[in-house]
Amino acid sequence: MLIVQKFGGSSVADAQRIFNVANRIIDTKNEDNQVVVVLSAQGDTTDDLIDKAKEINPKPAKREMDMLLATGEQQSVALMAMALNALGYNAISLNAFQVQLTTTSDYSNAKIKDIDTERIKRELARDNIVLVAGFQGVNIFNDVTTLGRGGSDTTAVAIAAALNADACEIYTDVDGVYTADPRIVKDASKLEEISYDEMLELASLGSKVLHNRSVELAKKYHIPLVVRSSFNKVSGTVVKEDSKMEKMLVSGVAADKDITRISLLNIEDTPGKAFEVFSILGRNDISVDIILQSIGRDGTKDISFTVAKSDADAACEILEKYKDKIGVGTISLDDNVAKLSIVGAGMATHAGVASLMFEALYDARINISMISTSEIKISVLINKDDVELGMRAIHQKFNLAALNSL
Numbered sequence: 001m002l003i004v005q006k007f008g009g010s011s012v013a014d015a016q017r018i019f020n021v022a023n024r025i026i027d028t029k030n031e032d033n034q035v036v037v038v039l040s041a042q043g044d045t046t047d048d049l050i051d052k053a054k055e056i057n058p059k060p061a062k063r064e065m066d067m068l069l070a071t072g073e074q075q076s077v078a079l080m081a082m083a084l085n086a087l088g089y090n091a092i093s094l095n096a097f098q099v100q101l102t103t104t105s106d107y108s109n110a111k112i113k114d115i116d117t118e119r120i121k122r123e124l125a126r127d128n129i130v131l132v133a134g135f136q137g138v139n140i141f142n143d144v145t146t147l148g149r150g151g152s153d154t155t156a157v158a159i160a161a162a163l164n165a166d167a168c169e170i171y172t173d174v175d176g177v178y179t180a181d182p183r184i185v186k187d188a189s190k191l192e193e194i195s196y197d198e199m200l201e202l203a204s205l206g207s208k209v210l211h212n213r214s215v216e217l218a219k220k221y222h223i224p225l226v227v228r229s230s231f232n233k234v235s236g237t238v239v240k241e242d243s244k245m246e247k248m249l250v251s252g253v254a255a256d257k258d259i260t261r262i263s264l265l266n267i268e269d270t271p272g273k274a275f276e277v278f279s280i281l282g283r284n285d286i287s288v289d290i291i292l293q294s295i296g297r298d299g300t301k302d303i304s305f306t307v308a309k310s311d312a313d314a315a316c317e318i319l320e321k322y323k324d325k326i327g328v329g330t331i332s333l334d335d336n337v338a339k340l341s342i343v344g345a346g347m348a349t350h351a352g353v354a355s356l357m358f359e360a361l362y363d364a365r366i367n368i369s370m371i372s373t374s375e376i377k378i379s380v381l382i383n384k385d386d387v388e389l390g391m392r393a394i395h396q397k398f399n400l401a402a403l404n405s406l
């Protein structure tokens, strides 16, 4: 079998952990498999490199940032090859250039276009364990790009798809995908399996287990993912096409604190205002999440929406510029908000899920300031300080701890 394995940064944080992972790779290899391994940068390397850059230039060029950040993954693969060699195994490390993993040109957030599998296949045929640097790519200018934070997962799935691998295993520092962050909700249960659609929502809503684009790719190419720990042999969570007869009403609660609410007050209450505001933001590549518009009064209305915290300043700057032209009274920004969401495929066919969620928040005396729903998720905007409390209350209301005993 051909197996793609990905190990996260904490799994390769130091020499001892590198050898721990090397031994797991060897176990897989010894079961008569061909093994391709994608690695992240060790421990906090990426964060440290970002700090280092900011020390020198608070607004570094994105191209240079990618050039810098890509070195983290390159260290990991070289070190892992050395570890495997030391244990008596053939291994070779490759960066994005060497595997010709090409991407779009947008630095810091590039999308994978193509992977030329020729080199990887050649190295596998030579009985090498192939180690590929995650997170990085090469664009049309032959420049180094990166795929966005957490992007090594996406590298792994893309390689599994390109090679038509038999399995894609994502090794991390938790035992799998949980019904809630186990650091916040002590009795959170590990899911045996979860559908691509649910995982995609969870990943986009703040669960940090998988890069959301990796789930998108896995869904597109029908690649089942196994998420499991590199520190133990617990079986993990399988992410795949929906197969269960009874869909889960709620499979997880996620929180995202990295958002900001922007409110546009006293906008002229005439047709086309929402269009103007959101097309300006769209043109500037700013994604908007929850949107709320008030009922007009005295000829004016308010529009509030949320954006990623990292986009908030840019969004305000642009809107300030167009404020008078659009006819906005004041623009205000609120950082003290967070989004709490529940996800479950069964919601699509069951009534009453929203009211149960709202009841849980009411019981905990948590105020909801915005609501948004889709077929399989409900999100609310609440005060940032209430996130942990709200998460526990919802988890309990839906009895998600009981999944442990199923």
Ligand code: ASP
Binding pocket: 008, 009, 040, 041, 046, 047, 072, 134, 135, 148, 149, 150, 151, 152, 153
């Ligand atoms: N090293 C990168 C990051 O920290 C990519 C990854 O870990 O997947 O975001």
Ligand code: MG
Binding pocket: 008, 150, 153, 208, 209, 210, 211
């Ligand atoms: Mg990750």
